Amino acid sequence: MKKIKKICIVDDDPIHIYVAKNSIKKAEISEEIIEFENGKEAYDKLVEMHEKGDSYPDVILLDLNMPIWDGWDFLDEFSKLTFNHKIAVLITTSSNDPADQRRAKKYSMVNNLIVKPITMNKLVKELEKLDQSFQ
Template identity: 30%
Template sequence: MIAKVLIIDDDMVSQFATRYSVEQNEMSTAIYVCDSAEEALIQISNLKKNGEGFPDIILLDLVMPGMGGWEFIEKLQKKFGIPKETKIFVLSAFTNSMDRKKAKDNLSIAGFYDKPLTRNMVDSILTSCVL
């Protein structure tokens, strides 16, 4: 089975590093990259329309222009609901204890990682989500 991984990050360097780390893992993946939360909602809508279903893993930057990560999660929940099989991992370049607590308390979030992600972090994420 191929895991669908959606990377949502406005920073091109972070996008590249995250994508590269996912590609280096031995798990078969289909990777989708979005520059914004708005674009990600459209991507998810298109996946659903095309019968491809919901992403298995969402790697979500919190701080982005326009819609941030927390607002994305709210809109995603309202528009589609979040299947329990989908694992959302929050990524942040800023260490903020409030965000960590909010992530820990949110049942939709499977983990919180500091950016940049390393290959070992991505391996840990993918391993925890073995389908």
């Protein structure tokens, strides 16, 4: 599996962040991991990176239920931006509501919705699916 250059984790749950980062590091999937506690913080920093010409993530692991801006707020604004390469979003949520599944499909950048808890095997499997689009 080719390494993904940068993965961004947007989640307010420190346990999920720890598990995701640990899984990514153990599987040696990514060269760099950045993290944010809510959608607004992530959006502002990613826009800043975009404007400066810095490299931005190839993959975003996005929680839906967060304070300030939830995952939907983030997607609504982030999907309006234009990037020169594909950014894949994997929604990671504790919600198994079919309405969330349907809503997620409305965003072209969303590749899948994964119901928590996220295991290393589940995360690696999803990232390996994405790997094909980064080659």
